[in-house]
Amino acid sequence: MKIRMQFIFAVVFLIVIGESLLVRAQEEATGIDSYTYEQNESCLKCHGHKLYFYYNEGVGHDVKERMNPYFIIDSAEYYASNHKNFTCTDCHSLECDDFPHSGQMRMEPKFACLDCHAGDEAYAKYDFEKIEVEFQKSVHFSRHSEDFTCSMCHNPHTYKINARTNENMAEFILYDNEICLTCHADISKYQLLTTKENPNVLKTHSWLPNQVLHFKKVRCLECHTEVNNDILVSHNILPKEQAVKQCVECHSKDSRLMASLYKYQFTGKRSKIGFSNDAMLEDSYVIGANRNYYLNMISIGLFGLVLIGIFIHALLRIIIKHK
């Protein structure tokens, strides 16, 4: 009997140790603590799905309902985001735990980025205060004032740093451009702040040669913000009249793309095989910006030799003719 009890105790002990090791390994692999998972599960079991169930006391059984699509949180996206270690109630009211939720909850004031990120040494390198100053110069702020919040662009449930960490340029360009298009290609969100019709982005950019390629290879930010080297990503969105429309600003040796899109891929003024702005060549080719020093020198040399040859030949013809 005693041996049997010891055996059961050993098995339970091993299960507990095994599970805690498993949880630890999972936490290390995902960077998310198990407490967050558990806490958020009570919200995501409804808000993580298109359909949810609840016990309806009035009818006396479980009822299936459709979730408001604007209140659905994609848990995979959330746990890949920068805020993945936050529990829902870190930002939302503790009353969330009550169901049905109170009507008051819909009107709870939402946090702005600086409510958490301002004045904190841990975030000093991101210069949130400078971002705020830049944002206040932008057309978004001048047209819509305080109504235009950070979360209009940076969805706190999905936002993740991209340009500095993602080596797949096509992926982070798409990610960043989708931020703009969530309003500029969606009239329902666009009209949260205006009564105007949403201009068709394809039509307003019809002047742009190779439009599809430009949309895939550069971000809206490249032409629609003022370059600022003091902050990681420029936040001064310019009025459309001031957006870059001169092709040469990018298609030249001193391409502005090196200060924006390729800011974190910058490898040197000229590569070992002679291409200027060679960081661009990893994923693209920009006429005017990616010149080759050696090919230029060879072509100038050849052209010079041909002209010298012609000059000498012509001179000899003239001299002999006049002898």
Added chain:
Amino acid sequence: MSEKVYLYPVWIRFWHWTNALMCLLLIITGISMQYSDPAYPMIRFDWSVNIHNITGIILALSYIFFLIGNMLTPNGKHYIFRRGILKNIIAQAKYYAFGIFKGENPPFPITVESKFNPLQKLSYIVIMHITIPTVAISGVMLLFPEIIANDFFGSRALHATDIFHVMMGFIVSLFLVVHLYFCTIGHTPISNFKGMFNGYHEKH
């Protein structure tokens, strides 16, 4: 009074001047794009792109016109190497290097049967059967960059295609300069240019 030979029928003159004008515009706009600089703008970049695209398409069509013309008329025979071409090229080169200064007559007089001297034949065959077709094909590929970059060869293809296109364009521009100079070697310095307008070649 010099002897005149009718060498250039209307269709050849029309093709030649179309070709010349398109090549000139393509070279100017190509250089303007390749060396674009906000401080020293040659031609506005978007204008250059549009002019380059349109003239490039016209050049490609004019090349097809040239090929069809060569198939339907005897003109095609001038673009084929004959036996002994290497020896003849050396003889012609010697003439340009030395004989011309000694007052010698050209070793290969221009006739209806043979309207190009061996060096002209070599350069025209290289330009018309290698350089122009490849510059046109690479140009068409660059006209639809999203197709070559995404569907066929990957992102580096655009770069490789453009480098090739620029190199071929450079050869065309070298040819243009040399061609213009050699056209001054005629009965008079302008007789070959006149010939390409009135169709008649004036013999030395």
